[in-house]
Amino acid sequence: MTQQKAVLRSDGFTFKQFFVAHDRCAMKVGTDGVLLGAWAPVADAKRVLDIGTGSGLIALMLAQRTGESVAVDAVELDEQAAVQAQENAAASPWASRISVYRDDIRHWTQRCEHRYSLIVSNPPYFTPGSDCATPARASARSTTDLTHDMLLNCAESLITEDGYFCVVLPTTAGDRLLTLALQHGWHLRFRTDIADNDRRPPNRVLLALSPHPGEEFLDRMTIRGPDQRYSEAHCSLTRDFYLFR
Known part of the structure; x- marks a missing residue:
């Protein structure tokens, strides 16, 4: 049993400082969301x-990584997922700082x-018509609605002048x-290509974009x-979140 599966319950996922229930969400807690929540640059976030917060996972991770003065807003289209995200936020140590809409x-x-100095999204990426188990999952995973x-x-309408817009996507979609x-x-500012192991090419990518140009930082992680x-x-990236690390 892996370390991640050891803390996975049928109704959700236990992290070091919070629990994410996801049984009413089309998209469950997964590697992509954890990577984005741990990777997004928060140093100057206000x-x-x-x-598309889903269960609220990334919003909770970013609340953990930022100071008490930083407000975290989360928007979710699906009603059941939004309610569950609100419940997860309310049960967390940062209930006063997270607002789910x-x-x-x-x-x-x-x-x-x-206006936001950090905007994040684990966005849909399948083209309309891709096979999914349920209509809710199809909506969450395909670009039909967004x-x-x-x-x-x-993001362009909501970002501050010096802010970052960060996404995680499969490499081709990214x-x-x-x-x-x-x-x-x-302008691209940060890019991390993610591979499952050294023998395989990257299959997902983390991107941080900015309205203004600056030095680009590119790396790769297995x-x-x-x-x-x-x-x-x-x-090192996920140590503050996963149990037993």
């Missing part, structure tokens, strides 16, 4: 937004009066979003080493 991010963006073009437009983002006027144990880089 207000944080999680687009059940809304379409496109409509919410038009009403929002805040295309990457729409997502970039929303490259497509990056090309589209550059066309929108975004999740497991040759002995199939979690790599030191992966353990």
Whole structure:
């Protein structure tokens, strides 16, 4: 049994400082969300937004990583997922700092009066018509309701001048979003390509984009080493969250 499975329950996932129930969410707690929540640059974050929060996992991770003065807003379209995210936030040590909104991010963006120094999203990436077990899962995983073009437009409207917009995607989808983002006027600042192990090519990518140019930082990380144990880089990144690390 792996370390991750040791803390996985049928209804959710236990982390060091919080529990995420996800039995009413189409998308369960997974590696992608944990990687983004642990990786996104928070050093200068003053207000944080999680687009498509699902169970609230990434919002909770970012609340753990930021100071008491940092507010974390989370928007989720699916009603059941939004309610569960609200419950997870309320049960966490950061209940006073996390606000979950059940809304379409496109409509919410038009009403929002805040600007965010950090925006994160574990966005949909399948094209419409891809096979999924349930309609809710299809909506969460496909770009029918929220295309990457729409997502970039929303982030552009909400980001501060020196903020970061961060996503995690499969490599091919990430490259497509990056090309589209550059066309929108975004600038790549951080990129980490993720491979399951040294024998396989990267299959997912973490991207941090900014409205303004600056130095680019590119690196690569493997999740497991040759002995199939979690790599030191992966353990270092997730140590504050996973139990038994």
